[in-house]
Amino acid sequence: MPLVIMCGYPSSGKSDRTVQLESFFQSSTDKKCLVIGESSAGIDKNDVYADSKKEKEARGKLKSAAQRLLSKDDVIILDSLNYIKGFRYELYCAVKSSQTPHCVIFCDTPVNLAETWNSGREEHDRYTKEIFDGLVMRFEAPISKNRWDSPLFSVGPDDDLPCQEIYDALFLRKAPPPNLSTVSQPLSATNFLYELDKRTQEAVTTLINAQKTSIPGDDISIPGAKDKVHLARSINNAELQRIRRQFITYTKLHPIEDISMLANMFVQYINNSIK
Known part of the structure; x- marks a missing residue:
């Protein structure tokens, strides 16, 4: 679900x-809308915001609740300070x-007006003066850049909420592109991981x-590879295993259809790594 992050004093x-x-x-679209807030998460704001450890735990609860519902349909509104x-x-x-996309709605209400509104609330729903002032002091306003x-979307107290624009x-x-390291790429063949592990280990053992029996400057043939490893210097097993792990990590994120190319790709990777 796309995420709407509320923010404000x-x-x-x-x-x-x-x-x-x-x-x-609910009235103008076919999208469902779920609201996650401090009350629904069982958070007592005066108790939580008086203790940094409790506040951190509360943010974790809100984040986890939102993450469980994130998808490409419908809407989640995170109704909290998010300051x-x-x-x-x-x-x-x-x-x-x-x-999935998201947006931030900043309730750009002057501090003195927010304080007046807070004073007019029922006692059980009101921020104490100390907590209110502390949160205002620590508040980090959102910046569009x-x-x-x-x-x-910055909305003043007298502004209409731009619902259609939201x-x-x-x-x-379009949703922001994911970080490459967080994407699970589909493997191009059922035995891809097996072949990747087998051929890289075979190359390491051969080297x-x-x-x-070789000396620096020799070219070493690797089974299944057209290119050769140019042994510019001696390479111990620990370094080769490190290079192998890096190659495996990269190749998992960029799987290939022709697994017969794996050995040659690894040779090229080794040569670039030991230059």
């Missing part, structure tokens, strides 16, 4: 905007990994044995 109107957006999706840019970056990485805060940002925009 305490009592800045985030939950009201969440209700507005949820109502729009730390590092946490918003973690959420951005999560949506990248899930290959940061990729994890973009697209960013919908377009979530469903008519270790060949060095017993």
Whole structure:
């Protein structure tokens, strides 16, 4: 589900905007909308925000709850302060990994107005003065030039929520490309991993044995490879195994159809690594 990250000072109107957006999706689109917030996660805000360890655990709960629901359909709204840019970056990485879009809605309410709204709440739902001031002091406002805060919708207290624009940002925009290291690439053949492991180990064994009778400058033939390893210097087993692990990691992310090329590719990789 695409992720909407609410952001703002305490009592800045985030939950009201969440209700507005949820109502729009339910009445004007065919998308489902799920809201994850502090109350649904069983978080007592005055207790949590008074203790850094509890606050970190609470953020972990919210993040985990959102991650479990991330997909390419429907909408998740994370209704919380989300006031730390590092946490918003973690959420951005999560949506990248899930290959689903996101956006940030910043309730840009002046501090004095947010404080007035907070004072008007029921006592059980009100931030204490100490907690309110501390959160305002630590607040890190979203910036549109940061990729994890973009697209960013800043909404003042008298502004209409741009629901259609938010919908377009979530469903008519491409998701951020995932980091290559987080993508599970399909293997090109059922025995690909077996052959990758077998042929690279065979090459390492051949090189270790060949060095017993060769000298630096010799070219070593490797079974299954057209190219030869140019032994510019001696290579011990530990270094060869390290090069082998690097090659295996890279090749898993870039599988090939013709596994007969693996040995030659590994030879080329070794030559480049020991230059």
